[in-house]
Amino acid sequence: MCCCCNDGPRGYEASPTRRGFLKVAGGAALGLAPFSSSFAAPTKAPPKPENVLSPNAALDRLMKGNQHYIEGVSKRHDFKHEREALTKGQNPYAGVLSCADSRIAPEYAFDAGRGDLFVCRVAGNLINDDVIASFEYAVSALNTPLILVLGHQACGAVDAAIKSIKSGTSLPGHLPSLVTALTPAVKAALDQPGDNLDNAIRQNVVLTVAALKTATPILNEAVERKKIRVVGAVYDLAHGRVEMVS
Ligand SMILES: [Zn+2]
Numbered sequence: 001m002c003c004c005c006n007d008g009p010r011g012y013e014a015s016p017t018r019r020g021f022l023k024v025a026g027g028a029a030l031g032l033a034p035f036s037s038s039f040a041a042p043t044k045a046p047p048k049p050e051n052v053l054s055p056n057a058a059l060d061r062l063m064k065g066n067q068h069y070i071e072g073v074s075k076r077h078d079f080k081h082e083r084e085a086l087t088k089g090q091n092p093y094a095g096v097l098s099c100a101d102s103r104i105a106p107e108y109a110f111d112a113g114r115g116d117l118f119v120c121r122v123a124g125n126l127i128n129d130d131v132i133a134s135f136e137y138a139v140s141a142l143n144t145p146l147i148l149v150l151g152h153q154a155c156g157a158v159d160a161a162i163k164s165i166k167s168g169t170s171l172p173g174h175l176p177s178l179v180t181a182l183t184p185a186v187k188a189a190l191d192q193p194g195d196n197l198d199n200a201i202r203q204n205v206v207l208t209v210a211a212l213k214t215a216t217p218i219l220n221e222a223v224e225r226k227k228i229r230v231v232g233a234v235y236d237l238a239h240g241r242v243e244m245v246s
Pocket residue numbers: 099100101123124125152154155156157158
């Protein structure tokens with residue numbers, strides 16, 4: 001069940017099956033340490049101490065990394081060294097939900113290395129049970145302090161949803177599931193002045209941020225305790241700039 005199937009943002013509760021997976025199978029399925037409570041304390045030193053940041057500091061680091069990417073001065077990554085440091089675990093400083101579009105690459109866009117970003121990618125950067133569960137894991141088990149929803153200019157998934165809704169035609173295969181998830185954003189943007197596609201892309205980010213913030217029982221609690229921030233942005237294809245929208 002998708003949070004975006006009804007108009008407007010609302011709370012989201014992951015299915016009991018998903019919660020069970022996180023609590024019981026937990027790290028065993030992912031090759032990471034299991035955790036028994038929603039906010040288990042880390043049991044060992046994090047592999048990347050520089051990634052232990054407040055939510056605001058994590059956002060500041062993302063935006064500084066984006067500026068490096070825009071200016072073409074991204075740092076060189078020593079992947080050989082990073083592989084060794086990350087064999088015992090991970091502590092990414094930000095979660096990113098981005099579109100599957102091949103032109104959007106979060107690690108490049110934020111000048112980040114391995115172990116820095118916990119990335120979920122799906123066409124239209126929408127959320128479902130699996131995305132919610134993934135970020136619950138990042139927040140609870142990995143202590144990730146920030147989640148960024150990253151839409152992008154000229155998103156084909158949002159454009160297809162707009163055309164399907166306006167024409168009343170159904171797309172082939174499993175594509176209608178994307179249209180269903182994106183319908184609240186598309187409808188909310190229909191009456192807004194300006195470019196319809198740009199507005200729907202921004203609206204989709206705004207609604208997805210709101211849904212993540214109110215996703216019970218883990219993410220909403222983390223937001224209320226100020227353990228994490230959930231923010232939204234749109235990526236500009238031509239310049240690589242990430243503009244905050246919520
Ligand atoms: Zn897209």
